Amino acid sequence: MFSxxxxxxxxxxxxxxxxxxxxxxxxxxxxxxxxxxHGRDAVIAEMTQAIxxxxxxxxxxxxxxxxxxxVPGIIDMDTGMLRESPNLPGWSEFPVHAEIERRLGxxxxxxxxxxxxxxxxxxxxxxxDYQSMCMLTLGTGVGGGIVxxxxxxxxxxxxxxxxxxxxxxxxxxxxxxxxRGCVEQYASATAVVRMAxxxxxxxxxxxxxxxxxxxxxEFDSRHVYQLAMKGxxxxxxxxxxxxxxxxxxxxxxxxALNLPIYVIGGGVASAWDAFAPTMMEEIRxxxxxxxxxxxxxxxxxxxxxxxxxxxxxxxxxxxxxxAAYLPLQRAGVKSxxxxx
Amino acid sequence: MFSxxxxxxxxxxxxxxxxxxxxxxxxxxxxxxxxxxHGRDAVIAEMTQAIxxxxxxxxxxxxxxxxxxxVPGIIDMDTGMLRESPNLPGWSEFPVHAEIERRLGxxxxxxxxxxxxxxxxxxxxxxxDYQSMCMLTLGTGVGGGIVxxxxxxxxxxxxxxxxxxxxxxxxxxxxxxxxRGCVEQYASATAVVRMAxxxxxxxxxxxxxxxxxxxxxEFDSRHVYQLAMKGxxxxxxxxxxxxxxxxxxxxxxxxALNLPIYVIGGGVASAWDAFAPTMMEEIRxxxxxxxxxxxxxxxxxxxxxxxxxxxxxxxxxxxxxxAAYLPLQRAGVKSxxxxx
Numbered sequence: 001m002f003s004x005x006x007x008x009x010x011x012x013x014x015x016x017x018x019x020x021x022x023x024x025x026x027x028x029x030x031x032x033x034x035x036x037x038h039g040r041d042a043v044i045a046e047m048t049q050a051i052x053x054x055x056x057x058x059x060x061x062x063x064x065x066x067x068x069x070x071v072p073g074i075i076d077m078d079t080g081m082l083r084e085s086p087n088l089p090g091w092s093e094f095p096v097h098a099e100i101e102r103r104l105g106x107x108x109x110x111x112x113x114x115x116x117x118x119x120x121x122x123x124x125x126x127x128x129d130y131q132s133m134c135m136l137t138l139g140t141g142v143g144g145g146i147v148x149x150x151x152x153x154x155x156x157x158x159x160x161x162x163x164x165x166x167x168x169x170x171x172x173x174x175x176x177x178x179x180r181g182c183v184e185q186y187a188s189a190t191a192v193v194r195m196a197x198x199x200x201x202x203x204x205x206x207x208x209x210x211x212x213x214x215x216x217x218e219f220d221s222r223h224v225y226q227l228a229m230k231g232x233x234x235x236x237x238x239x240x241x242x243x244x245x246x247x248x249x250x251x252x253x254x255x256a257l258n259l260p261i262y263v264i265g266g267g268v269a270s271a272w273d274a275f276a277p278t279m280m281e282e283i284r285x286x287x288x289x290x291x292x293x294x295x296x297x298x299x300x301x302x303x304x305x306x307x308x309x310x311x312x313x314x315x316x317x318x319x320x321x322x323a324a325y326l327p328l329q330r331a332g333v334k335s336x337x338x339x340x
Numbered sequence: 341m342f343s344x345x346x347x348x349x350x351x352x353x354x355x356x357x358x359x360x361x362x363x364x365x366x367x368x369x370x371x372x373x374x375x376x377x378h379g380r381d382a383v384i385a386e387m388t389q390a391i392x393x394x395x396x397x398x399x400x401x402x403x404x405x406x407x408x409x410x411v412p413g414i415i416d417m418d419t420g421m422l423r424e425s426p427n428l429p430g431w432s433e434f435p436v437h438a439e440i441e442r443r444l445g446x447x448x449x450x451x452x453x454x455x456x457x458x459x460x461x462x463x464x465x466x467x468x469d470y471q472s473m474c475m476l477t478l479g480t481g482v483g484g485g486i487v488x489x490x491x492x493x494x495x496x497x498x499x500x501x502x503x504x505x506x507x508x509x510x511x512x513x514x515x516x517x518x519x520r521g522c523v524e525q526y527a528s529a530t531a532v533v534r535m536a537x538x539x540x541x542x543x544x545x546x547x548x549x550x551x552x553x554x555x556x557x558e559f560d561s562r563h564v565y566q567l568a569m570k571g572x573x574x575x576x577x578x579x580x581x582x583x584x585x586x587x588x589x590x591x592x593x594x595x596a597l598n599l600p601i602y603v604i605g606g607g608v609a610s611a612w613d614a615f616a617p618t619m620m621e622e623i624r625x626x627x628x629x630x631x632x633x634x635x636x637x638x639x640x641x642x643x644x645x646x647x648x649x650x651x652x653x654x655x656x657x658x659x660x661x662x663a664a665y666l667p668l669q670r671a672g673v674k675s676x677x678x679x680x
Contacts, residue, residue, distance in 0.1 A: 074629075074632070078645075083632060084628070084632075132495075132496070144596070146596070146597075148488065148493075153488075153597070154598070155472075155597055155598020155599060156472075156598050156599060156600045156633065156645070156647070157598065157633065157645065158598070159598040159629045159632065159633065160596065160597050160598035160629075161596065161598075162595040162596065162598075162628075162629055163595070163596055165591075165595045165626075165627070165628070165629075166592045166595060166596065167507075167508070167588050167591065167592055167626060168507070168510065169510060170508065170509060170584075170588055177626075177627075177628045178625055178626070178628060178631070179591065179625060179626035179627070179628075180626075244510075248507050248510055251505075251507065251519065252506045252507055252592055253596065255502040255503070255505045255506060256484070256486070256500065256501065256502065256503055256506065256593065256596070257486075257493070257495055257500050258494070258495020258496050258497065258498070258499040258500035258501075258502075259495060259496060260496045285518055285519060286505075286507060286517075286518070286519035287505070287517075287519070288424070288502075288505070288517045288518055288519075289414075289499045289500075289502055289505075291518070292414070292423060292424075292499065293496065293497065293499065305418075305496070305497070307496070
């Protein structure tokens, strides 16, 4: 009999629920749009029904190790309340953990979505050969997660890993967190679109203006990336700003934590070719710890001896796998080298 | 029979060696100037002779748990080599760990001095009620140390905790690490003196110019602090820059690690009154994790529930105690609530 767990990725846009076995094999996946219009309780009802359906389906075949749920927001680990959740309006200061457990009648583990994504990449993705890593998820915002010695580092009350708010420009663009110049203001999909609109307003690129007009409300960071790849100079400059911000921020984390691997995922990570050269240049210049631990010349990186900065491997499923891994890890299922 | 250990703080200026018992009681302390003029081998010989003297003295009375040595430089934990050590010229790329063990004939534990100071404050100082903390040492440079779950976080190869090189001004003052605008360039004693000389060159303060002239070559950050406390506006502005840099940097670390306590030590920490108001203002503004975890109004901070930013308590002995604690900790001696 195999062990398995249910992982849930509750996003502001999509609700995805999967049964995953102890080796990381996907047994079944359900995806729906997150319908926030009928309110919080309707979303929780739909989620708990889908979880129940999967649990019923595999009953008798596999041994359930539990349920892990990734949510977009800061979770107070002491109370199971969401402290902040801009993408789930009306959910903050709500005892989401208790309510889900009440409806399911079994214990669940709640985790910040970016932390879950980091754990997923550690279990089955870019970090599977490492015990410690950090991950940035470049999406609507910039999420962060830190895994130390195999476990998510929560800090004092579950708020650790907010790497999107590391400062890269003290008097830079205002951030909704209250600061200015957080890396999120230069490396998120939202920031890429903002910088593109700034370039259009400054008459810096006709191509970009045309692309924005053609796309209308659908204009997003992928359009900007496509133009950069076609060689549009002003658009390439935007991704150099992305790379610079990421490089400053990663240099800070390398200097502070000396981790073996830093993983970049989320939608904007697909623009790797456009931002990575500047990012790597900044890190090399700004972190002597990086410079001292990067393999020279053609020598391949040795796991846990050299610093590796690399793309995520699990795409948008990282958080789903990470959420499923939460109860498996608690149950003592070993990680590492399991292949998808 | 009591347990004890030998702690060594090998600085570029002073060599201090102490026998400390398992409760943190200082049994004996030897201090000499570090005489670098006769070379590395002479310093190591003097140090190992003094260690041997203390070990001989307490033989029969107490059980030695070993020797811990704090050194000013980056230690490669795999090889026991100093990677960089600006204050010990000629020591880098030298197998200092192996050489000391060879001379003493017993195993020793080598640690970066700022890490040792952090561990000392965790054992007996400001962090003694906490399991995780970080410490900044504002001296000639800005040293950093991170203790997680009771142990120094070394990272992949012992280079973690280089918090002095977290960026606070991307195009700021050049740092010898190769970057620009590291917090060390605004919050070290060296930086305070540099900013004072800049203010003098800019004709911003006659008081400061006079103090610098009077002190001559002895002019240091304490003179600057004294003027700030006397109300000299240009000098106060220097400490606001110190506070701003520390605030930006600490906000980064709070957002990343969500630790319960951040401790500031080293010579410049005595200027707390002059820089702390600006520092706290910056942290509050720039870290929503801090803002969410700071006690409101007159409520006292609860250990491990609220974020505390505070002065170190052990002064220049922090590193000595921390070095002694290294072998005691390895031997399983419990920390916490031991009083000096």
